Amino acid sequence: xxxxxxxxxxxxxxxxxxxxxxVFRARMDEALRPLGLTTPQYACLELLSRSPGASNSxxxxxxxxxxxxxxxxxxxLSERGLVERAAEAQVGRVLPTTLTGEGRRLLTQAATLIHxxxxxxxxxxxxxxxxxxxxxxTRCIDALRTLDT
Amino acid sequence: xxxxxxxxxxxxxxxxxxxxxxVFRARMDEALRPLGLTTPQYACLELLSRSPGASNSxxxxxxxxxxxxxxxxxxxLSERGLVERAAEAQVGRVLPTTLTGEGRRLLTQAATLIHxxxxxxxxxxxxxxxxxxxxxxTRCIDALRTLDT
DNA sequence: CAGATGTCAGAAATACTGATATGG
DNA sequence: CCCATATCAGTAGTTCTGACATCT
Numbered sequence: 001x002x003x004x005x006x007x008x009x010x011x012x013x014x015x016x017x018x019x020x021x022x023v024f025r026a027r028m029d030e031a032l033r034p035l036g037l038t039t040p041q042y043a044c045l046e047l048l049s050r051s052p053g054a055s056n057s058x059x060x061x062x063x064x065x066x067x068x069x070x071x072x073x074x075x076x077l078s079e080r081g082l083v084e085r086a087a088e089a090q091v092g093r094v095l096p097t098t099l100t101g102e103g104r105r106l107l108t109q110a111a112t113l114i115h116x117x118x119x120x121x122x123x124x125x126x127x128x129x130x131x132x133x134x135x136x137x138t139r140c141i142d143a144l145r146t147l148d149t
Numbered sequence: 150x151x152x153x154x155x156x157x158x159x160x161x162x163x164x165x166x167x168x169x170x171x172v173f174r175a176r177m178d179e180a181l182r183p184l185g186l187t188t189p190q191y192a193c194l195e196l197l198s199r200s201p202g203a204s205n206s207x208x209x210x211x212x213x214x215x216x217x218x219x220x221x222x223x224x225x226l227s228e229r230g231l232v233e234r235a236a237e238a239q240v241g242r243v244l245p246t247t248l249t250g251e252g253r254r255l256l257t258q259a260a261t262l263i264h265x266x267x268x269x270x271x272x273x274x275x276x277x278x279x280x281x282x283x284x285x286x287t288r289c290i291d292a293l294r295t296l297d298t
Numbered sequence: 299c300a301g302a303t304g305t306c307a308g309a310a311a312t313a314c315t316g317a318t319a320t321g322g
Numbered sequence: 323c324c325c326a327t328a329t330c331a332g333t334a335g336t337t338c339t340g341a342c343a344t345c346t
Contacts, residue, residue, distance in 0.1 A: 012267060020289050064168070121292055
């Protein structure tokens with residue numbers, strides 16, 4: 001039987017969404033493995049690069065993992081010397097985290113690989129289709145985030 | 150700071166893809182909880198409804214989980230009397246699984262809830278945009294599945 | 299007081315790896 | 323022989339739930 005025809009679920013947008021995310025994630029994991037990084041770890045480094053000093057909770061939301069997971073994840077990155085975390089909070093309970101030089105170096109390598117995958121995905125679409133896809137996804141996200149009714 | 154502006158990652162299609170899938174999954178889990186079902190379990194029932202007698206491996210691929218996970222998942226559904234699994238293989242090593250009446254009944258309830266969520270997502274788009282989204286996702290999937298180069 | 303944060307602990311679901319066996 | 327299947331076992335990473343303390 002064909003790739004997607006045992007089910008017929010492929011007709012549903014939600015199913016396609018999951019499917020696309022699944023392949024994308026698989027490709028990212030493959031690419032990052034040689035660097036000793038997982039996809040959430042890469043996401044964390046990328047977030048820190050764009051928001052130096054971010055809090056654990058902010059990073060968790062941005063990487064779509066729980067606070068607990070991000071916490072353990074940060075310890076690992078810290079032990080490897082890729083990030084540095086403040087020992088004490090300057091404000092509130094937030095312990096700001098920043099990239100080290102080593103972390104920035106590894107992120108550069110990883111980002112190149114990931115951007116290639118993103119490009120491979122986007123290049124299958126025309127420029128217009130690419131913009132529409134981005135818009136449509138954003139619209140869907142807003143619709144599902146908005147509470148009920 | 151704004152919902153998605155600490156990072157700037159929101160500009161990337163891959164990030165939006167993950168974001169959309171994340172919210173969608175969260176909404177599904179919420180809706181299915183009262184029925185005592187998880188999203189992978191629901192996916193399994195839906196697949197069996199459309200492909201009665203499917204094998205463990207087929208179900209695993211369709212629900213985007215590993216064979217091991219689908220195996221344990223099927224045991225749970227079987228113990229609850231929602232599915233029935235052949236004791237012996239008629240052909241190859243495949244042990245065909247089918248929905249029970251009870252399973253079909255629960256699936257009907259669940260499907261209604263899930264379709265509401267899918268509708269809420271799709272309704273945020275025009276009919277044309279919806280079709281384009283589906284097409285674009287399919288294109289992306291194919292591009293990422295195709296090996297390299 | 300409400301809300302966000304950081305952290306800890308236990309239970310559960312899931313994935314990864316490797317191994318074995320069977321059938322096409 | 324090659325490949326897909328089903329299954330088992332062990333390890334690890336992730337999530338969920340609940341809880342508590344701290345700070346705005």
